[in-house]
Amino acid sequence: MSASMPKPKDTFIPNTPDELTAAWVGEALRGAGETCTVDDIRVEPLGGGVGMTGQTVRVRIEGDGAPATAVAKFAASQAQTRGITESYDSYAREIRFYERYAERVPVRTPKYLGADYDPGTHGQPGPVVVRIIESLPVGVKRWISRNTVKYMRPTKRRYALLIEDMGDAGAVYGLGEPPGDDELRAALTALAGVHASFWKSPELDQDDETFVQMVTSTPTLLSDVARTAALSVAEARYDWCGPAERAALEAATHRFPENIARANERWALVHGDSRSDNFMFSPDGEAIILDWAMVSRGHPGFDVGYLLSSCLDADRIDSLGSLVEHYHGTLAGLGVDFDPAELRRGVDAAYEINAVLQLLTLTVFEGQGDNTGSEMADLWLPRVAAGLTHTW
Incomplete structure (x- = not known):
């Protein structure tokens, strides 16, 4: 990544949070259109959920015309987590979303209050390297997977994003205690608003700086590793993983490349990481969408399936069909004519994609210390399996 890296500003x-100053906060706020002065700031910790990929803090601000508080976001302090996240240019991508798209998304999301970052690009391999990697023997792919995280080197780029502090605006439900169906309908309504606002937009096609390939550019590598290395780990680890579940998970690994292609079909602006703890639910029933680091252009069914797969346990999976119908009806009410069969194909693809990703967390990302390993798979994988074995 660093060989062709542009010079820093x-x-x-x-x-880092420790480097935040009153002067920088003031400049950021004014650059975002706030008329204010900042005399002093105080930085406080802000708790996060499972799988945090950056540092997030609350900033208390003293000054004229400035918000009393804001939230500041920085890259992860853990080198491997930062390297993985930078490989998708996620820190800069979230900033560009706030700079270019946030004001035009007709749903509630934190207000942009300023940012800055060093120039650079994502770390995904180019087409020639992708072809080489995808054609390697399975044994070599497994070796690569065991060493990928270790050699994901972070860059020296700097990123700082300042956004509205949502504070006590609502409740956030982590993977351990997912939201109920009423909250899920609110989240799906919000996602439909995002998708409809940039439906088939030529602007998205032209913004290659912001958007990169969703999920992975080497799907055959990941599917082979999930099938030959991770599937047996899941089968041994989980009592719920019987013959039907194992067969469904294995089928998902075989279909992973075609599902990645479907997820990347350019229908709309998609959130890209629409799991339950990236929403806040206000007392009036509104869903506020948080964390846009994986924003992309893709299939709307990916967002829908990704959200539902993070929430619906086996005892709730019968709600899947009605929740998808709610999303489709909301999208239609916003003037978008979308084939319900195509939506279902996108939702199914999201479930199968997540099956592979959660299998991989048991092997590739296990033990990284940021809850991206078995802690997440233990919660998410049985929900994915429930969806894969459900007829709807």
């Missing part, structure tokens, strides 16, 4: 950009 010659201006001060805080790279």
